């Protein structure tokens with residue numbers, strides 16, 4: 359049986375970053391990916407990775423550090439994530455993004471012009487088109503340049519472990535049904551969470567059981583299932599990233615930047631129903647609770663220009679999802695929303711912007727210009743993007759048993775590991791997903807290589 363020093367399950371951002379870190383330690387690594395072309399949730403994402411104290415920030419005179427970033431993450435999750443892990447990941451975020459950019463050619467730009475809910479600093483780093491597909495292209499190219507072995511169409515269906523939980527290898531199933539066993543000194547689970555497993559979503563996140571899953575279908579919770587069999591502890595299994603702005607029926611993500619720059623969401627009655635600035639994750643449920651389970655993003659031409667930075671948004675524009683109207687009356691006709699109620703909602707927003715009234719949902723309207731014609735609108739729904747609960751890990755990304763001890767040679771990161779978002783939907787701070795994938799993934803790669811090399 360072929361044996362790899364480090365074996366990685368899953369070739370998304372986490373698996374590929376981990377593999378790059380292993381190669382940096384001079385060890386061979388084999389990545390196993392179920393799809394014939396690796397994509398994962400990473401390719402579906404906007405490719406935005408939060409990182410602090412980077413050279414990209416310094417050029418723009420943005421003062422940021424691990425303490426500020428960790429505080430943002432912990433404020434959003436109400437202090438419910440592992441504080442030490444959050445700080446460790448925040449501390450290594452800047453060097454990881456710079457390493458991916460400078461040593462591996464990932465084309466990061468600092469995304470400025472708006473802040474996501476809960477971010478107190480501009481710290482999102484993304485490829486020029488703001489797509490995870492570009493991130494995947496860059497990571498796959500880097501993996502090729504580093505001569506990383508990647509086996510595609512290779513679904514891992516089982517792990518072999520001794521009674522102590524030491525993993526000896528895995529069984530891989532090929533599309534034709536034939537199987538192959540591969541040994542390993544260390545194993546990294548980078549096969550994301552269980553968003554693609556309806557039964558597990560129903561069990562752990564019942565509120566999202568019937569919601570649209572907008573992530574990668576192949577993320578079926580294998581890491582959690584295997585880890586549990588080995589006695590691993592699970593954490594925050596009800597945590598998830600939702601999103602309250604997916605174009606209906608087009609199924610295209612409409613960036614939350616529109617809301618942060620002054621846009622609002624209204625329901626079929628033309629009325630706002632929430633504080634849009636709390637976060638897009640919890641907004642998934644808020645939208646699903648509206649009549650018809652839909653809402654309308656309402657904004658204007660100024661904000662539309664910001665949206666055009668995003669490839670997904672341009673796609674939505676091309677698909678006819680974005681409506682433009684010269685007046686509120688025309689907007690009412692185009693959307694079938696009651697123009698009078700819509701007009702009243704906009705008038706109230708103007709009052710709040712001028713500090714003549716306050717928002718019953720708690721949003722501060724005074725920091726952005728009021729909406730002006732031409733108005734824009736997109737019909738949107740709420741969706742489950744990915745799960746945030748998973749295998750409990752320590753600061754070396756080692757998987758822990760329920761008694762807190764380490765399993766002998768098992769590592770997890772990205773969506774396979776317990777995330778940084780505490781519980782439920784509201785703890786998710788924008789970027790927590792890829793942050794855990796690339797930073798914890800890099801940690802996992804380094805630690806697994808060090809253990810395999812002993």
Ligand SMILES: Cc1cc2nc3c(=O)[nH]c(=O)nc-3n(C[C@H](O)[C@H](O)[C@H](O)COP(=O)(O)OP(=O)(O)OC[C@H]3O[C@@H](n4cnc5c(N)ncnc54)[C@H](O)[C@@H]3O)c2cc1C
Nearest residue numbers: 368370371372392398399400403404514772773789791792
């Ligand atoms: C629409 C959308 C937008 C998002 N935008 C952002 C964003 O801008 N910023 C951010 O931080 N996060 C974002 N996220 C979340 C982010 O995409 C994920 O948190 C991140 O990609 C997880 O990376 P990963 O490598 O752990 O998982 P993935 O990228 O999903 O990779 C896991 C891989 O494992 C493979 N796999 C699964 N099971 C097996 C098996 N048994 N055998 C072999 N292979 C297997 C899968 O096929 C997949 O390729 C978004 C998510 C969605 C859905």
